Amino acid sequence: MRKALPDPRIEARRQQPAPETVDPAIEALVHDIIGKVADKWTMLILEALQEHGTLRFTQLGKVVGGISQKMLTQTVRQMEKDGLVRRTVHPVIPPHVDYTLTPLGESLGAAFCGVWIWAETHHAEIRQARASFAEREAATSRITAKD
Amino acid sequence: MRKALPDPRIEARRQQPAPETVDPAIEALVHDIIGKVADKWTMLILEALQEHGTLRFTQLGKVVGGISQKMLTQTVRQMEKDGLVRRTVHPVIPPHVDYTLTPLGESLGAAFCGVWIWAETHHAEIRQARASFAEREAATSRITAKD
DNA sequence: ATTTATACGCACCAAAAGGAGAGTGTAGGA
């Protein structure tokens, strides 16, 4: 969420009104990708690597924070499969492996950057919304159209 | 992913280098928000409401596709709590409830827009990455530094 | 009198996610 600048390709697309020519097969694939990529750990790891450039396994775990080894391995493996990170093994003892974002990963990081900034920008509003929801709930009165 | 234009506040922030003044409490809160919002169904519902403006319960379910009533209720309720959607009950029989994005929800939709476009733009690369990973795996040779 | 439509809530159950902890291989240091 830090240094990323908007992907020029994405910015270009934003200008255009709306393709609206959505092949259902592509649509399904995109939904699938979103489903895989819109994952808490994926986002967190993406951010960590974006900020630090290259990290080793244990360092990455510490930077992300609160992740188990299992999830770290699993998520990073999936990201490698999807071409988001490059995993480099230095065959020394004790083992040394480092992780870095591929250009594809960087571009995803840039895309998610907007979401990070959104969260930073609006977290106060969310807290407020939660509070007022709780209040309304306590009064047992939901929003109701009065016509 | 369709019609959204970039949030001006986010675009403004992107220019700035990096605050780097990250209060750990805020950081944790942001991580929490990301964790809640980076959910498959949340993203899909967000997209549906962004494209259609206002939808009733059943319609929303159809537009999203493949979601059970339970998850639809649950997710939409959470989004209401977080101030992303407004739920309006028309007290008629049979019941009539419609859902629409709040300004906060719209802004999140705009932020996620970049991710949608990223997925549409790069899905071919992901498929290719997966294929070449599978190939490398079959050859039982991972990327290894050769020095 | 029976059916239909709508937006759920609830209970039950299967599946998946995810955490904790132990095990592994081996070079170099104490």
Next chain:
DNA sequence: TCCTACACTCTCCTTTTGGTGCGTATAAAT
């Protein structure tokens, strides 16, 4: 000689997620 570091993998176990089906209220239509 034993311990430590590193990046895992594997097994067990608990928690969470999510699907299915049933119940509900009630006015209007058949």
